[in-house]
Amino acid sequence: MQFSAKSLIMAATLSAMLALPASAGVIDERQEAMKAVGGAIKKLAAIAKGQMQFDANIVKSSAMTIKSSLETASSRFPEGSGEESGIKTRANPEIWLDEEGFAKAMKKAIAAAENMASVTKGEDFMPALGQLGGACKNCHKTFRAPEK
Amino acid sequence: MKQALKFLGGTVIITIAALIYLAKPDPLPQTVIPPHQTDVKNGQVMYNAGGCISCHKPEKGNLPSGGSPLKTPIGTFYPPNITPDKSTGIGSWSDLDFINAMQRGISPAGRHYFPAFPYTSYSRMKITDLLDLKAYLMTLKPVVASSRQFDKNYLRPALGLWKQLALADNSSRSSKQQNRGAYLVNGPGHCNECHTRRNIFMITDTGKPLAGAPHIDGKGKVPSLRNLKARKRFSDAKDLNNALRFGEILGYDNFSSGGMGDVQTNMSRLPNKDTMAIAEYLMSLK
Numbered sequence: 001m002q003f004s005a006k007s008l009i010m011a012a013t014l015s016a017m018l019a020l021p022a023s024a025g026v027i028d029e030r031q032e033a034m035k036a037v038g039g040a041i042k043k044l045a046a047i048a049k050g051q052m053q054f055d056a057n058i059v060k061s062s063a064m065t066i067k068s069s070l071e072t073a074s075s076r077f078p079e080g081s082g083e084e085s086g087i088k089t090r091a092n093p094e095i096w097l098d099e100e101g102f103a104k105a106m107k108k109a110i111a112a113a114e115n116m117a118s119v120t121k122g123e124d125f126m127p128a129l130g131q132l133g134g135a136c137k138n139c140h141k142t143f144r145a146p147e148k
Numbered sequence: 149m150k151q152a153l154k155f156l157g158g159t160v161i162i163t164i165a166a167l168i169y170l171a172k173p174d175p176l177p178q179t180v181i182p183p184h185q186t187d188v189k190n191g192q193v194m195y196n197a198g199g200c201i202s203c204h205k206p207e208k209g210n211l212p213s214g215g216s217p218l219k220t221p222i223g224t225f226y227p228p229n230i231t232p233d234k235s236t237g238i239g240s241w242s243d244l245d246f247i248n249a250m251q252r253g254i255s256p257a258g259r260h261y262f263p264a265f266p267y268t269s270y271s272r273m274k275i276t277d278l279l280d281l282k283a284y285l286m287t288l289k290p291v292v293a294s295s296r297q298f299d300k301n302y303l304r305p306a307l308g309l310w311k312q313l314a315l316a317d318n319s320s321r322s323s324k325q326q327n328r329g330a331y332l333v334n335g336p337g338h339c340n341e342c343h344t345r346r347n348i349f350m351i352t353d354t355g356k357p358l359a360g361a362p363h364i365d366g367k368g369k370v371p372s373l374r375n376l377k378a379r380k381r382f383s384d385a386k387d388l389n390n391a392l393r394f395g396e397i398l399g400y401d402n403f404s405s406g407g408m409g410d411v412q413t414n415m416s417r418l419p420n421k422d423t424m425a426i427a428e429y430l431m432s433l434k
Binding site (some may be wrong): 004005035038041042044045048049083090108129131132134136140141144145147 | 191241363367368369370371390393394396397399401403404406407409410412
């Protein structure tokens with residue numbers, strides 16, 4: 001009996017020790033992934049602003065970066081990794097209050113990135129960018145907190 | 149002793165009388181309305197610059213028939229219907245009713261509005277722009293929709309005292325020439341309501357306008373709009389104009405969170421020369 005109580009305490013301590021770094025890990029990973037999205041969007045924006053020529057290969061690789069990074073990010077919002085983790089994050093509690101809505105918004109953004117990856121002609125680029133940027137905004141409006 | 153009590157009682161009564169007098173609604177007279185040929189198109193610009201739809205939006209639909217909850221630190225408001233329905237909207241309002249609502253925060257029935265409705269900013273607007281805005285609202289489809297009452301209406305009479313302070317330095321019909329960008333930002337755009345810190349009386353601190361503030365919902369902050377270039381937020385007015393017009397579409401990712409998403413949507417509906425004027429004014433703030 002004494003042994004199992006001891007092991008229970010051990011297990012609790014261990015998991016408590018693990019919980020914090022685990023949370024820090026996913027928060028770091030999703031923030032890195034979102035930074036990669038931001039970097040790729042900047043490339044597409046440069047094309048839209050005429051600072052860079054339309055190049056189907058750059059468009060495709062940027063869109064694929066956005067898609068895979070969003071997939072990575074969307075799997076890194078476990079419960080407990082919001083502001084209650086004590087780690088600096090702009091993840092709003094709404095992510096966990098409305099998990100379905102959050103998943104839907106993420107899916108919409110991933111679909112928009114896929115659509116962008118299929119763009120081969122210049123004339124399809126702006127509509128695809130509008131859809132993609134709109135999906136970013138749609139999700140951030142509700143699920144991301146203001147700057148800290 | 150009796151004398152002293154009498155004196156004290158008298159002072160209290162005079163103070164209460166003075167406070168009640170000061171708290172009374174103070175509407176503008178009919179004479180503030182100049183002869184004016186209304187311009188519906190300019191009214192639509194004012195509607196988008198003010199972002200009326202952001203707060204007066206319904207649960208479903210695009211007309212400003214109100215009813216969506218607006219959470220504030222003092223409670224949840226359900227902004228009213230401003231479509232021209234005669235019974236539940238503003239269809240039966242006179243021009244003066246509208247001007248007094250927008251600039252003095254007074255309803256047609258003579259009650260104080262809570263400053264969740266930012267008349268403190270709208271009091272800086274030109275009367276002719278307000279007349280145009282009303283003319284535009286009158287072109288919208290009337291929607292029958294009653295709004296839910298705020299649950300702390302007993303606070304309304306006291307708002308008169310607050311207004312004495314809050315509206316003190318907003319001379320609405322100021323003859324001071326100001327540029328278009330400054331006007332759009334400080335008047336219809338009501339940017340100060342969030343981007344300027346409030347003092348202990350909840351009045352925006354005009355000593356340090358647009359220098360950023362804590363976010364109203366308690367999480368995070370609303371960024372400063374000063375020194376944008378030095379702070380490397382935007383390279384020039386064109387850059388900021390792109391952000392206002394396109395937001396996340398062009399990768400400006402701080403134009404969606406904390407309520408800025410709706411603002412950006414409204415800005416994208418303004419003529420380019422107006423968002424450019426806003427951008428130039430903001431970039432000039434040191």
